[in-house]
Amino acid sequence: MLVIEKRGDRIVARFPKYRDLCLAVYVLVQLIPLGRVTSYGEIARLLGTSPRLVAKCLSENKDLVVVPCHRVVYSTGDLGGYGGLGPEFKKKLLALEGVELDGRGRVSRNSFASLKWLLE
DNA sequence: GCGCCCGTCGCGG
DNA sequence: CCGCGACGGGCGC
Numbered sequence: 001m002l003v004i005e006k007r008g009d010r011i012v013a014r015f016p017k018y019r020d021l022c023l024a025v026y027v028l029v030q031l032i033p034l035g036r037v038t039s040y041g042e043i044a045r046l047l048g049t050s051p052r053l054v055a056k057c058l059s060e061n062k063d064l065v066v067v068p069c070h071r072v073v074y075s076t077g078d079l080g081g082y083g084g085l086g087p088e089f090k091k092k093l094l095a096l097e098g099v100e101l102d103g104r105g106r107v108s109r110n111s112f113a114s115l116k117w118l119l120e
Numbered sequence: 121g122c123g124c125c126c127g128t129c130g131c132g133g
Numbered sequence: 134c135c136g137c138g139a140c141g142g143g144c145g146c
Binding site for chain 1: 139140141142143
């Protein structure tokens, strides 16, 4: 179920049921191209929810093959976690895809894909 | 119900 | 570069 509503002067999409929100998150994550990343926050803004919830959804993602959740990182460029497999594994996956990390292990600004842009 | 958990963010110092 | 408060909703008791 999807609900469109007015929040202040903004129109946002809401998913009253947590499971539906997760499904929407998974769909968006699949749009991230190989070799690029996006942040929990950007997905959250697009769906009208909070970054923490997006993270929770991803942490429960079982279909690691179809949903590349390793391409979702902190808005600061830090990698964030990767469930039971650990951040090290996440780092390796990104390296395999050619994502550059700086000296402090952060993703550079130009590796971020704009989901909004991808959707138009 | 309440408290605690979570793979966050953005602002202020 | 921290520290901190707010964020939404599931889950166990």
